Amino acid sequence: MKPNDVPIITIDGPSGSGKGTVSREVARSLGWTLLDSGALYRLVAHAARLQKINLSDGLSLARVAQSMEVRFGSTDFGDARVWLDGQEVTSAIRTEQAGNDASKVAAERSVRTALLDRQRGFANRPGLVADGRDMGTVVFPEAGLKIFLYASAAERALRRHKQLKEQGVAATLAALSLEIAERDLRDSTRAASPLVASVDAELIDSTGMSVSSVVARVLNFARGRLSI
Numbered sequence: 005m006k007p008n009d010v011p012i013i014t015i016d017g018p019s020g021s022g023k024g025t026v027s028r029e030v031a032r033s034l035g036w037t038l039l040d041s042g043a044l045y046r047l048v049a050h051a052a053r054l055q056k057i058n059l060s061d062g063l064s065l066a067r068v069a070q071s072m073e074v075r076f077g078s079t080d081f082g083d084a085r086v087w088l089d090g091q092e093v094t095s096a097i098r099t100e101q102a103g104n105d106a107s108k109v110a111a112e113r114s115v116r117t118a119l120l121d122r123q124r125g126f127a128n129r130p131g132l133v134a135d136g137r138d139m140g141t142v143v144f145p146e147a148g149l150k151i152f153l154y155a156s157a158a159e160r161a162l163r164r165h166k167q168l169k170e171q172g173v174a175a176t177l178a179a180l181s182l183e184i185a186e187r188d189l190r191d192s193t194r195a196a197s198p199l200v201a202s203v204d205a206e207l208i209d210s211t212g213m214s215v216s217s218v219v220a221r222v223l224n225f226a227r228g229r230l231s232i
């Protein structure tokens with residue numbers, strides 16, 4: 005089946021905009037597949053660290069991106085789990101360090117190219133919700149609904165701080181704000197597929213909005229745009 009026949013919603017935006025949670029909820033309520041593309045970049049970085057590959061060695065990183073064996077699954081409670089080459093790495097790829105490493109390997113064009121087909125392979129019936137930075141611009145330019153989700157930098161840092169606190173991870177708000185600003189700058193100024201809103205994307209500013217109201221807005225757009 006051609007990917008064009010599969011309804012696709014892309015949700016792009018900066019770190020901490022709530023994309024991950026919103027995408028998961030939208031996918032769950034539609035019964036569609038979820039592509040967490042950030043996890044793929046995190047997995048490349050994690051595998052590279054294990055294999056002692058330099059995070060700027062584009063060729064070796066691309067080889068890792070091509071060959072790594074990835075499995076996504078979930079617990080009985082619906083929490084996402086991920087395996088890399090047979091090892092569960094769910095928590096290992098969620099650290100701040102893993103996010104920063106991912107942002108570095110994601111700047112390598114060879115890595116982005118190596119991950120393209122793997123990402124497009126997620127487009128299966130009944131539909132796909134694709135979460136990332138370049139889902140609407142590069143990976144699924146034909147998507148029927150494109151969302152660009154953002155929130156003020158201060159709110160994104162606060163959300164991340166709360167999330168880490170809940171996980172029992174120590175972090176200061178000042179350090180998180182700085183990290184988010186650095187990551188935003190790297191992700192949006194890189195030459196290869198920078199983080200930008202697709203010209204045909206619906207912009208949603210989630211500052212001060214609850215997850216459920218953002219999800220409701222996305223589902224509203226979906227009902228209007230896609231034949232669902």
Ligand code: DC
Pocket residue numbers: 019041042043045046103106107110111135136137138139187191
């Ligand atoms: O969404 P995330 O925080 O898990 O993503 C981790 C990093 O991966 C992010 O800083 C940028 C990169 N990324 C990307 O360049 N393109 C994507 N489609 C998804 C993530």
